[in-house]
Amino acid sequence: MYYPAVAALEPDDIRLLCDEYLQNNYIDPSDCERLGVKRGLRNADGTGVLAGLTNVSNVVGYDTQPDGKIVPIPGRLIYRGIDIDTLVQEADTHDRFMFEETVWLLLFGSLPDRKLLQRFCKLLDDHRELPRGFADDMIMNSPSPNIMNKMSRSVLAMYSYDEQAEDRSLANILRQSINLIAELPTMMVNAYQIKRRVYDRESMYFHLPIAGQSTAEHILSTYRPDQKFTHEEARLLDLCLLVHADHGGGNCSTFTCRVLSSSGTDTYAAISAAIGALKGPKHGGANLKVMHQLDYILKNVSVNADDDEVREFLRKILRKEAGDGSGLIYGIGHAVYTLSDPRAQILKSHAKDLAYQKGFEREYNMLCAIERLAPQVFAEEHHGPKKVCANVDLFSGLIYRMLGLSEDLYTPLFAIARVPGWCAHRVEEVMFANRIIRPAYKYLGDPQPYITLDERAPHETVG
Structure with missing residues (x-):
């Protein structure tokens, strides 16, 4: 078993720290309504606070009447003006893998013709392998029991392999985005395999990418020991990737990506943070x-x-x-x-x-x-x-x-599907928003006098 070397605290020290915090800190959630604070960036009627503009996607669940009344309606998810039901129908009617076309649609806002789509799929295909030495140095030498944490760290580590990591031009962010969309499935499977060996004490399998495969096929062929899967299985996984690809600018992980992007930070930091947000059980978990x-x-x-x-x-x-x-x-x-x-x-x-x-x-x-x-x-x-x-x-x-996929990969698969949406929103934030996201918090603290060190009463919890 692999045990990370993280310093521990004695139980008495932990109790002291917790007692000290709880004695001096409390916020009553009801104060939010009293002070007009939009907790969770939500309005009183449950709608989200408007924080920006986007062309990438729209999430529809209700109509707002002229009198302000919210009326529930059947939900719709719209990618760049096209309903996802339409994309799914296209996939079913023509028995197609649609995730790659959806990636193009989210990033660029248009539908590629057959030749351009084939060229784009080839571009993703050519970039699935990780940089030389990356898997050994960044994944195998520091395994993690949680694949999301390993993916987040791996994305952040890509900064060290990119000579143009800080370039925030459109051309460079698109280059970084395409690389991450192509490479993240490989990072996930590699992280899972080393986790199997170190934490689960099971055999691990490393397979090279096979040319010409869709993203869904690539995941199944590198994940499964025998690399075998049916067309129907790959189509169903492709469908999961399609419906998870984006969900508006206000969801937790996408908003995280936009917040970091608004600060002027690099692509790897922004996407790594989005993965961290998605990991939470209230979101992607x-x-x-x-x-x-x-x-x-x-x-x-x-x-x-x-x-x-x-x-x-x-x-x-x-x-x-x-x-x-x-x-x-x-x-x-x-x-x-x-x-x-x-x-x-x-x-x-x-x-x-x-x-x-x-x-x-x-x-x-x-x-x-x-x-x-x-x-x-x-x-x-x-x-x-x-x-x-x-x-x-x-x-x-x-x-x-x-599909026989380990529970370790349920949330990482969500991240693989969502990275095109994150990248599309990052491009939009960098190119058009041009203002750091900086909401306000209401301060509730009371004034207190400063007491010199020698005059302070001893803590009852000490000794």
Whole structure:
């Protein structure tokens, strides 16, 4: 087992530090409403505070009436003016991999013709390999139990391999973006393989990229020991990448990227920070929470549980009488979508056939039951006006499980899908915003006198 050398503190020292903080610090969340603070950068009606302008994508979950009333509507996700349902329909109708075309669309705002798309796919294909010595020095010599942290560090380390790392011209940021979009899947798989050997004590496999593969095919062929996969499996993974590719400028990780970009920092620092933001269980880590909760529910309800039994168990979770004590039904609810999340509907419809082929009927049917029943239970328990619906995380984790992908990769796959969106927003921030993002915080501290060191009373917790 690999143990990182991180300095520890004695229990008495930890207690002293925690007691000192808790004795002198408290913020009442209710003060936010009293002082007009937009907690979470949200308005009182749940809508996001407008912080910028973008052409990249739009997230639609409600209509605002002339009187200001918010009216829920079926959700839409629009990439550069094109609904993702249209992109998915194109993929299904012509049996195509669409992620690479989506990358081009997000970065440049146009649809490439066949020749240009082929050239772009070849460009990504040619840049999948990492710089010479990078995997050994930056990944294998410093393994991590969490792949997201390793990916974030690897992206940051690319700065040392780029002689133009600080160049903020359009041409250079686009070059860096394309390299990162191509290389991040390779970083992920390499980080996972060394994690298997060091932390899981299992064999690791390193495969070179195969020319001519899509991003989804590249991931499966380098991840699996035998490099074998079906066309249907790769298409389903490609679909996951497509629906995760961007989600407006205000989501946590994209806004993180834009905040850093507004400061004038380099591409690697901005994208590395976005990966760190996505790692959180309230953001990109939610799909893993969904699967853990799904396993827990299946263990605690009847094999043929009817709606009444499932509904009552969900009620217990909301009441913190079951589950992890959070009171959350993971995969349900979204900041913008109210009636439906289009990404969830796409993944739900495309996951069904594979679920029944591979023996995941019970898992799939339970997720459908949760999608159907959780909004009812939420309304009954919370008696609030806000409507909730299933979000993309409800079904993405099951798809990754059906594809035989390790749970270690659920959130990293989200990052691979989202890096084109991050890069598109970074370009936009650098080229057009040209102002550092700097919101304000209301200071609540009270004046206190300065007492000289010799006059201070001894702490009761010391000694």
